[in-house]
Amino acid sequence: MSLKDCYNFDDFRKLAKRNLPAPIFHYIDGGSDDEATLRRNTEAFSKCDLVPSILTSVGEPDMTTEVFGEKIKMPLFLSPTAMQRLYHYDGDKASARAAEKLGTFYSMSTMATTSIEEISNVSGGPKMFQLYIHKDKGLTDNLIDRCKRSGFKAMCLTVDTVVAGNRERDHRWGFTTPPKLTLKSLLSFATHPMWSINYLTHEKFQLANVSHFTKKGSSIAKGVMEYINEQYDPKMNWQDAEYCIKRWGGPFAIKGVMSVEDAKRAVEIGASAIMLSNHGGRQLDGSRSPFDQLPAIAEAVGGKLEIILDGGVRRGTHVLKALSLGATACSFGKGYLFALGAGGQKGVEALLQRMHDEIRRDMILLGCKTIKDLKKTNIAYR
Amino acid sequence: MGLKDCHNFSDFRKLAKRKLPSPIFHYIDGAADDEVTYQRNTEAFNEVDLVPNVLRGVENVDLSTTIFGKKLDLPFYCSPTALQRLFHYQGERAVGKAAQKFNTMFGVSSLATVSVEEISSMIDTPKLFQFYYHKDKGLNNAIVERVKAAKFDVMALTVDTITGGNRERDLRTGFTSPPKLTLSSLISFAIKPMWGINYVTRGKFELPHLQDHVKEGTSTATSVGNYFSTMLDQSMNWKDAENLCSKWGGHFALKGVMSVEDAKRAVDIGCTGIMVSNHGGRQLDGARSPFDQLAEIVDAVGDKVDVICEGGIQRGTHMLKALSMGAKACAGGRLYLYALAAAGQKGVERALNQYRVELERDMKLMGCTKISDLSRKNLRFRK
Numbered sequence A: 001m002s003l004k005d006c007y008n009f010d011d012f013r014k015l016a017k018r019n020l021p022a023p024i025f026h027y028i029d030g031g032s033d034d035e036a037t038l039r040r041n042t043e044a045f046s047k048c049d050l051v052p053s054i055l056t057s058v059g060e061p062d063m064t065t066e067v068f069g070e071k072i073k074m075p076l077f078l079s080p081t082a083m084q085r086l087y088h089y090d091g092d093k094a095s096a097r098a099a100e101k102l103g104t105f106y107s108m109s110t111m112a113t114t115s116i117e118e119i120s121n122v123s124g125g126p127k128m129f130q131l132y133i134h135k136d137k138g139l140t141d142n143l144i145d146r147c148k149r150s151g152f153k154a155m156c157l158t159v160d161t162v163v164a165g166n167r168e169r170d171h172r173w174g175f176t177t178p179p180k181l182t183l184k185s186l187l188s189f190a191t192h193p194m195w196s197i198n199y200l201t202h203e204k205f206q207l208a209n210v211s212h213f214t215k216k217g218s219s220i221a222k223g224v225m226e227y228i229n230e231q232y233d234p235k236m237n238w239q240d241a242e243y244c245i246k247r248w249g250g251p252f253a254i255k256g257v258m259s260v261e262d263a264k265r266a267v268e269i270g271a272s273a274i275m276l277s278n279h280g281g282r283q284l285d286g287s288r289s290p291f292d293q294l295p296a297i298a299e300a301v302g303g304k305l306e307i308i309l310d311g312g313v314r315r316g317t318h319v320l321k322a323l324s325l326g327a328t329a330c331s332f333g334k335g336y337l338f339a340l341g342a343g344g345q346k347g348v349e350a351l352l353q354r355m356h357d358e359i360r361r362d363m364i365l366l367g368c369k370t371i372k373d374l375k376k377t378n379i380a381y382r
Numbered sequence B: 001m002g003l004k005d006c007h008n009f010s011d012f013r014k015l016a017k018r019k020l021p022s023p024i025f026h027y028i029d030g031a032a033d034d035e036v037t038y039q040r041n042t043e044a045f046n047e048v049d050l051v052p053n054v055l056r057g058v059e060n061v062d063l064s065t066t067i068f069g070k071k072l073d074l075p076f077y078c079s080p081t082a083l084q085r086l087f088h089y090q091g092e093r094a095v096g097k098a099a100q101k102f103n104t105m106f107g108v109s110s111l112a113t114v115s116v117e118e119i120s121s122m123i124d125t126p127k128l129f130q131f132y133y134h135k136d137k138g139l140n141n142a143i144v145e146r147v148k149a150a151k152f153d154v155m156a157l158t159v160d161t162i163t164g165g166n167r168e169r170d171l172r173t174g175f176t177s178p179p180k181l182t183l184s185s186l187i188s189f190a191i192k193p194m195w196g197i198n199y200v201t202r203g204k205f206e207l208p209h210l211q212d213h214v215k216e217g218t219s220t221a222t223s224v225g226n227y228f229s230t231m232l233d234q235s236m237n238w239k240d241a242e243n244l245c246s247k248w249g250g251h252f253a254l255k256g257v258m259s260v261e262d263a264k265r266a267v268d269i270g271c272t273g274i275m276v277s278n279h280g281g282r283q284l285d286g287a288r289s290p291f292d293q294l295a296e297i298v299d300a301v302g303d304k305v306d307v308i309c310e311g312g313i314q315r316g317t318h319m320l321k322a323l324s325m326g327a328k329a330c331a332g333g334r335l336y337l338y339a340l341a342a343a344g345q346k347g348v349e350r351a352l353n354q355y356r357v358e359l360e361r362d363m364k365l366m367g368c369t370k371i372s373d374l375s376r377k378n379l380r381f382r383k
Helices: A009-019 A022-029 A036-047 A091-102 A116-122 A137-149 A168-173 A183-190 A193-201 A224-231 A238-248 A260-268 A290-301 A316-324 A334-366 B009-019 B022-029 B036-047 B091-101 B116-122 B137-149 B168-173 B183-190 B193-201 B224-231 B238-248 B260-268 B290-301 B316-325 B334-366
Strands: A048-050 A065-067 A070-072 A076-078 A106-108 A127-131 A154-158 A252-257 A273-276 A306-310 A329-332 A379-381 B048-050 B065-067 B070-072 B076-081 B106-108 B127-131 B154-158 B251-257 B273-276 B306-310 B329-332 B379-381
Touching (some): A009 A334, A022 A183, A022 A334, A036 A048, A048 A316, A076 A091, A076 A334, A091 A106, A091 A334, A127 A137, A137 A238, A168 A183, A238 A252, A252 A260, A260 A290, A273 A290, A290 A306, A290 A316, A290 B379, A316 A329, A316 A334, B009 B022, B009 B334, B022 B168, B022 B183, B022 B334, B036 B048, B036 B316, B076 B091, B076 B334, B091 B334, B116 B137, B127 B137, B154 B238, B154 B273, B238 B251, B251 B260, B251 B306, B260 B273, B273 B290, B290 B306, B290 B316, B316 B334, B316 B379
Parallel strands (some): A076 A329, A252 A273, A273 A306, B076 B106, B076 B329, B127 B154, B273 B306
Antiparallel strands (some): A048 A379, A065 A070, B048 B379, B065 B070
């Protein structure tokens, strides 16, 4: 099996599973508790159907979407994800270059393994930075200021990780960053020698944006979850979010908003966007899926800020359904991470190209010429 | 597989399965008829989603809750379950001490294998006694007096076991109390020698609340279903419940109320609480799940009595959903029984701690710092 055999999410996932040591694969693949929310995020899209319009002289559809003040070539972009160099030695560089090539946003996590400055040098495409509020306020300010200097276009603040989710696959596999060899995982690393050789022969693994502030997660084996619980500030509140928005001064999203009440509050404090997300089913299991919650959110704050649907997106039709119900754009994490694990930059490009082609084909089949043509009338609930 | 590999309900179940002779494991694990209600009890929680609130500053979470006038550190407690010394030689001693450690309520069954007097001298945290209404009125009176003397805090009359449920796994495995060796169960007891050694060497099997009055269950082997059918009083009615309530004179609950009508009637006869329960799916198969029924009950009587949601709970998020719906607390039997079978007191403590940690984490992720912050605004039902 190789990249050319990968036609969809499941194929990329399968190839990533072959390439990656098990603890690392399961860190991407898993959710919290019983993974009920993880499954529902995707299943939710199947609860409604698309209703096409015919004979609309659709021609070549225009997929251009404006989000965070930037025109992107398709209504789907890369969500911020941590520690990409565990999945491929090129890590964030691969993702950023692939996103630039397909004309969409790349997003960088606070917990990225490549620095803000370095990514800025390798990709001129539109970039968003994802912020966690650390207990150390100096670190938060430092990250915002560096992103400004490095030409990032947008920033998002993650608000659904005040405490780490219960990711039981990580307990079972002993997943830590950087990877620690346990008896059980040793076998898995040994049977994926290419991964191990690449990991050891490329530059040293580190959380490049925060390593000068904290040794956690870089020089000692530390679970990601422990990092979250020790470093992130659980007292974080709306004033802190407002502070970040002001200091940043550009397009700003609150990531992890789910309730209508909070969405309205995001408008009030001056956010330009919300990312409707439950962190890919990795935090509060049993929480509502973004797609299930979308109509209520769109009704309350649609038009007042941009609504990004983040979670469960696997197909072009998922993106079209979300846009029909009022999302400005969609973003995804697992999809491109498996592609990254499957084949680095080439893998992410291949996946984005597939998603691009799916969205284009599905728009034609739906009879929609532009993103604006996608409306509630295209959707029927069962 | 050891205790440290147990991260959730199904891990404890797996370990219990390894440790127990199969008739005993299946007695805990099984339910009535096709076990449809048993499955539904847990599945019901998946039909509703949690909608969190963000940026609320949630550093410290207070999980304490007050039921039956007692403040518990946790919003869940150990339901009364029968025959605990069959599951682990420490039996009720283990569960009681674990409950005390977490300052939550310990429910003791009429069919307990350790006496109320011993439990009372062992722990000083809140205790509930579960009452089966027997045909033998002398037995009923004697039990009420003993439980009073032992200074228990709450009496709960079970009303859903008027006859034994059809527990087909017990028919197949030949499970009885005390355990009886049949040809088919012999192998199962033989391949779990540690259980057998403990059972034989750790003190005689007893039902201290019943054995002075009836032979069944101790010197005469009987199935639990058969015990209910032959020993309990099928003519029990509201008048009997009311009399028992006033005879007891303290906090009194009916366990196994499912209809709104009955919930209201429970208020009328002087109950201070009800357990919405179908006996863990072990009695009437096809019965509605407690969580599905909870909203109606809370709307009808939630401001008058403590409504406890019991059944199907396997996760902190299940408890969050029940509490958001309006339950005052949650309770469960299998919740801690697999853990008891897996490792005695240590097992129960690990299980209770895991639920505590889950709840605390889930409260933070919901943006709530105390139980009273939870409301139906946090829930959305799927269409």
